[in-house]
Amino acid sequence: MRIRSPSMSELHAFVTAARLGSFTRAADTLCVTQGAISRAIARLEAHFGQPLVYRNAHRLTLTEAGRSYLEGIAEPLAALETASAAMFGEDRRHHLTLSAVPTLASVWLVPRLPDFHRKHPDIRLDFVPYRRDEDFSGAKPDAALLTGEASTWPNWQADYVIGREMVPICHPARAHARQSANLWKTPADLMGEPLLFHTTAPRNWQHWLQAAGVPDAAPMLARGFDQVSILLEAVKADMGIAVLQRCLVRDALQAGQVVAPFDLPVTLNRGYFLCAPREKRDHPALRIFREWLLELAKSDIAALVRT
Template structure:
């Protein structure tokens, strides 16, 4: 029987480009040359008789065929990788040493981590202390999930960073508080809860909502997002917060977004690794899983 499927080399290259949006970043992830990735994708497209990517000066995007190919093959290729790792190391668990910004770890990662453990029981995760002033020189961490603190922030040259979640913010409060909010102006009648490191988030959100905050003070500030979310859950007022942080609260109905106004801060959380890091299967499996979790649909209680 003639083999109809693309080769694993071609699929790995294709899926890496699809994940990263770049031939260069895909080559870095796969620890091969960019030319090797380009040749593999070219062979795949020649075999398919159609393009799987559209090329632009800013990167690449999946064609309709490419999106369908990714949907049909990504999970199977990951399964083959996991099987190979497990069979190759029958008596050895892969170890991943991870450092995660505190609030994202508690509010977003931890509720999802059992899914990774179920899919990859051969990977042991060890959490390392998160450092607010991280310089990425420590040797006890394989992978970081860190926050971009300003639009102008540049990651160190030795670090490859890829956006994960957290650019979008929206307003949230309890259903009881939301009962008194019918429009943006009603927001000003409620205490405004804010992240003390980013009080400007309220101005960003207000600009998107068409609301003038001039002369209106913020109410209560918190140095950790997790504490601000707890305050919103307790009915202390309205918070503007990264949507990813309250996804489960919105789904469960503990919090609602009464206006459903979303705004982008341009910052967010990034998966970071050392460029010079040798092939690290546990990091690769975890990074791929993280991106899947970030792309999962949000089922939020947003009043339309």
């Protein structure tokens, strides 16, 4: 039988460049030169006798044939890579690499990991650097805890974990002064304060106010921060009010470092999800970790509602 499929190096070069939209980024991911990526894709195009990519100075795009070919080979190629990696040792079945949003990892996940290790001492869990634009290409984690909405990752297995439960927080002195002057009667009154926000989710204030009974809310935002931990510190410094995930500020609320001026049961669509490529769904260590994580989150969410 005549073999019509090209070499694996050409396939990896094409799929990686197509996903990243760049020969340079593909070369960095696969640890080769940009020229090697370009030559591999040129050989692939010569093999099929038609162009697969449009080359320009800004971003690589696919031809119609390129898009069709990518759809046909991307998942089988990823499955082949997973199976090949597993052949290097049965230990992979008990080894899980994970990336996570740093604040969620440090504030919520890591303090709970001793429970996981007690229940599953045979599983090795390693963390790799978090990438906000994680696409599971190249040297990748098995799974990632990312923030967004369920529709953000239509091609992955994405399980909601926690983080939809939101609450506004402020410095205790600010709350005492406003409430003593009878200035905070309804959630709409918060729009007169400096509203602090996370730069990746600037609409959280509008969504929270609408859910809290202010349908036409058009809040004027004050200062943005790109990390929840810094945003929380800004609230503690009385720079303004923020609306944040309840799971991330529960300790600060219980310690009295911040207070919730309107403690309402508001949930938004955005939250933290455990995401993984579909070909990883049968990874034994990931399956065990997912079950533990979702059960833990379920218990924590119930506790948040009670408090």
